[in-house]
Amino acid sequence: MDFQLNAEEEAFRTEVRAFLDEHLPDPVPENDADFLERWNRAVREKRWIGFNWPAEYGGGGGDLIRQFILKEEMSARRAPALGTDFMGITWVGPAIITYGSDEQKKAHLEKILDGDTYWCTGYSEPDVGSDLAALQCRAVLEGDEYVINGSKIWTTAAHVASDIFLLVRTDPEVAKWKGITCLLVPMDTPGMEIQPIPNLSGKASFNQVFFNDVRTPASNRLGKEGEGWRVVMKALADERSGISESTEMLQHLDQIRDLAGQSTRNGRPALEDDGVRRRLSEMEIRIEAMRLTGLRHLTDQLQGKPSGSETAINKLQRGLLEFEMSELTLELLGTAAQTQGPLQHEALAWHGTVIGGGSPNIQRNIVAERILGLPKD
Amino acid sequence: MNFGFTEEQDFLRDAVKKFVEGRAPIPSVREWMTTEDAHSPELWSEMARLGWLGLLVDEAHGGAGLSWVDFVVLLEETGRKLMPSPLVSTALAITAVREAGSPAQQAHWLPAFAEGSAIGTLALLEAGDVMGLEGVHLRAAVEGAEHVLEGEKAFVQDVGAADVFVVAYQVEDAPALALVSASAPGVSIERRASLDETKRMGTLRLSGVRVGPEDRLAERPAEEMISLLEDCGAIAVTAEALGAAEEATALTVQYAKDRVQFGSPIGRYQGVKHRLADQWVDAESTKSLLYYGAWAIENSREELPRYASLAKAYIADAFTRIGVECVQLHGAVGYTLEYDIQLYLKRSKWVRPMFGDSDYHRDRIATLRSL
Numbered sequence: 250m251d252f253q254l255n256a257e258e259e260a261f262r263t264e265v266r267a268f269l270d271e272h273l274p275d276p277v278p279e280n281d282a283d284f285l286e287r288w289n290r291a292v293r294e295k296r297w298i299g300f301n302w303p304a305e306y307g308g309g310g311g312d313l314i315r316q317f318i319l320k321e322e323m324s325a326r327r328a329p330a331l332g333t334d335f336m337g338i339t340w341v342g343p344a345i346i347t348y349g350s351d352e353q354k355k356a357h358l359e360k361i362l363d364g365d366t367y368w369c370t371g372y373s374e375p376d377v378g379s380d381l382a383a384l385q386c387r388a389v390l391e392g393d394e395y396v397i398n399g400s401k402i403w404t405t406a407a408h409v410a411s412d413i414f415l416l417v418r419t420d421p422e423v424a425k426w427k428g429i430t431c432l433l434v435p436m437d438t439p440g441m442e443i444q445p446i447p448n449l450s451g452k453a454s455f456n457q458v459f460f461n462d463v464r465t466p467a468s469n470r471l472g473k474e475g476e477g478w479r480v481v482m483k484a485l486a487d488e489r490s491g492i493s494e495s496t497e498m499l500q501h502l503d504q505i506r507d508l509a510g511q512s513t514r515n516g517r518p519a520l521e522d523d524g525v526r527r528r529l530s531e532m533e534i535r536i537e538a539m540r541l542t543g544l545r546h547l548t549d550q551l552q553g554k555p556s557g558s559e560t561a562i563n564k565l566q567r568g569l570l571e572f573e574m575s576e577l578t579l580e581l582l583g584t585a586a587q588t589q590g591p592l593q594h595e596a597l598a599w600h601g602t603v604i605g606g607g608s609p610n611i612q613r614n615i616v617a618e619r620i621l622g623l624p625k626d
Numbered sequence: 627m628n629f630g631f632t633e634e635q636d637f638l639r640d641a642v643k644k645f646v647e648g649r650a651p652i653p654s655v656r657e658w659m660t661t662e663d664a665h666s667p668e669l670w671s672e673m674a675r676l677g678w679l680g681l682l683v684d685e686a687h688g689g690a691g692l693s694w695v696d697f698v699v700l701l702e703e704t705g706r707k708l709m710p711s712p713l714v715s716t717a718l719a720i721t722a723v724r725e726a727g728s729p730a731q732q733a734h735w736l737p738a739f740a741e742g743s744a745i746g747t748l749a750l751l752e753a754g755d756v757m758g759l760e761g762v763h764l765r766a767a768v769e770g771a772e773h774v775l776e777g778e779k780a781f782v783q784d785v786g787a788a789d790v791f792v793v794a795y796q797v798e799d800a801p802a803l804a805l806v807s808a809s810a811p812g813v814s815i816e817r818r819a820s821l822d823e824t825k826r827m828g829t830l831r832l833s834g835v836r837v838g839p840e841d842r843l844a845e846r847p848a849e850e851m852i853s854l855l856e857d858c859g860a861i862a863v864t865a866e867a868l869g870a871a872e873e874a875t876a877l878t879v880q881y882a883k884d885r886v887q888f889g890s891p892i893g894r895y896q897g898v899k900h901r902l903a904d905q906w907v908d909a910e911s912t913k914s915l916l917y918y919g920a921w922a923i924e925n926s927r928e929e930l931p932r933y934a935s936l937a938k939a940y941i942a943d944a945f946t947r948i949g950v951e952c953v954q955l956h957g958a959v960g961y962t963l964e965y966d967i968q969l970y971l972k973r974s975k976w977v978r979p980m981f982g983d984s985d986y987h988r989d990r991i992a993t994l995r996s997l
Binding site: 250251252253254258314317506509520523526527529530531533534535537538539541542544545547548549551552559561562565566610612613614616617618620621622623624625626 | 627628629630631632695879882883890891893894896898899900902903904906907910911912913914915917918921925926936939940985987988989991992995997
C-alpha cells in the first residue's frame, strides 16, 4: 500500500495544474459557448479527451493513474467535462476499440473525440427494461443490409444525437441472450422516427425511437452476429464506472456547501445548524469512500485482477447519495424550493440518473447473486 | 500509487486466519467470555511467540517493526471471530510509548509489550464521557518533582488485564500523559459487566498515586498525543469491526441460503438479498476508508484525523445496521443465546461509541473543514 505518486506522476499533476491556471478562469464561466469552444479545443490539443485511449486512435495513450490525477485536478477546479460526446467517450468508443473493425475505428473514434458526433444508446424497449436480454427490436439480414423493425424507449438524447449504439435481435430461435447483435446506426437513416418524451421537469431528455424498415449496411455491425450481449456487458460496465466516478459528486457537494454557506435555517446561518453540518459530513464520508474504492479498483486493474464488483459498489453508493444531495439542496432553498429555478430542476434530474445503467435494486441483485452467491430471482 | 496489500501482508492474513480458526473458534470464545477478564494468558503468549504482539514495536526493541496497515490486517481477522484479547489496548499503549516515551521508557516497556509480559491500555476518558482534551479533568498536585493523582478514569478497556495504564490528566493547567503501573500504591480498579462479554472495561481509581518524571510521556505534547491515540484507536476499532461485520453478513448469507420458506431459500427474496447486498457494499466502502487511514498513521499524519473520522463514522452506522438486520434476518433463532449472530449484534453495540460515534465524527469532519 503506497499512495505516494512517483516523480513523473507528480510532474504530470503540475502540468495539469499549470494548464488549468492558463485555460480555466476562476470562477468558471457558466453557459458561455465561446469559453466552452476554447476549452474543448485546448483539452483536445492536449489529447486529454479519451486520455486512456490508444494514441493511434487519437487518444492520449495515458495510463490509469495519470487519468485519475487528471480527473481529480479537473474536478477540484470545477472544470467542464473533457469532451462533449459523453456516451461516445464513456462506452461507445471503448466498445469500438475492443470489438470494432479497422474501418469502424477510422470512421468513429476521432469524431467522438473531436465532438463531431453525439451518440445515444438504444437498449430499453417498451416491454423490456431491467430484463434487457429479452429485447425484441428485430434486425434481419437481407443481402448486405440489416432491416430493422421495432422500437426503443427511454433513449436519452436521441432527439439531438448523430448516431445510435443499438441492440437488436438477429436470432429469435436461440437462448435470449445469444440472439442479440449490436449495430452502429446513423440517426439520419430513413425509416427512423423520434418521439421525445417530456421528463418530469417538462424537458425533452429521453425519447421513443421507432424503426420502420430501417436499412443499414452489415458493415455497421459491431462484433459478430450474436455477440451483442458480450458487447453490452462491457459497455454497461464502462457506463457504470463512468456514472460512479466520484469527481462529479465532489463538484456537486461543493455546490451544496456553497449553497449552505448562503442559506439560513430558522434565521440562523445554515452552516451553524448541526443537522445540516452532519448531513454534509455524511455526504463527504460516502463520496470519499467512493473515491478511494475507485482507487482500489484502479490498483486491481493495474495488477490485471478481474474487475466489476467495484463499479456496483459505487453505482449503489451514488444512487443513494444523489437523492440525499438533491433533498438537502431543496431543503436549503427553503420555501423557494417550490419555485422554478436551475437548482430545483437539477434536483429533479437526479431521479433520471439513478436509473441509468441499472436501478439500485438491479445493482443489489447483481451483488447478491454474483458476489454473495444467493439464488437468482 | 498502489492500493493493494503486499504478498507478506497476504501471508500474515492467512496465518492469522488459520490461527484464529484453530485456536480461537467461537466455542472457545464463549468460554473465555465467562472468565473474569475475558482474556486467555495462554492465547496471549502464543500470539507473542508468533510476533504479533510486537508487530508495531521496532526491531531494536524486540518487535517486528511493521506498520499499522499490517496491524489492521491482523485486527480484521481477530475481529472476524470476535477473539477476546487486549490486543487493541496494548497496541495503543505501544503507540503512546513509541511516540512520546523517552529512550529509557521505550527500552523498558516496548520489549515487555512485544514478548507479552506486559499488557497496556489507555485511560483517557472520564465519567463525563467526553473525547479529547476537553474530557480530561483529573488534576495532579505538584509535590517536588512528582505529580500526585487523585481521582478516576472511566471506561478503561481491559481494565482487569492491564499491567500499565496511559493516564491523561491536568497539571498546572496543562495536559499531561503518564504511565501508571497497575501495582503502584493507590491504584485500584473496578470491573463493570459489559453487554458485549468479549470486551471488558471498568474504572481506574487513583488515590494519591505518585507519578515521577521517569513515568511521564513527555517527548511529544500531550494534546497532540491524545488526538493521535484517539485516531489510532478509531482505526483499530474500525478494523476489528470490519472483520466482525463481514462475518455477520457471511453467517446471514449462509442462513439465507439454507433456510427454506414458501418453497424457496429465503435468500432468493429481494427483501432479504437486497439488505445483504447493501451490507457488502458498506463493508467494501469501509475498507477503502480504513486502509487509507491506517496508511496515513505512518505516511501522511496530517491527513489522519480526517480519515480516522471518515472511517469510524462509516463503520459505526454501518455495523449498527448490520447487527440489527442480521439478527432480524435470522428470525426467531436470531434472538436465541445459542446462535452466534447475537454475539455480533452485541459487538456492534460496543463498536458504536468506542473512540467516538458517528455524530461525534461527523461534527469533527465539519470542523476540520472549517465549516
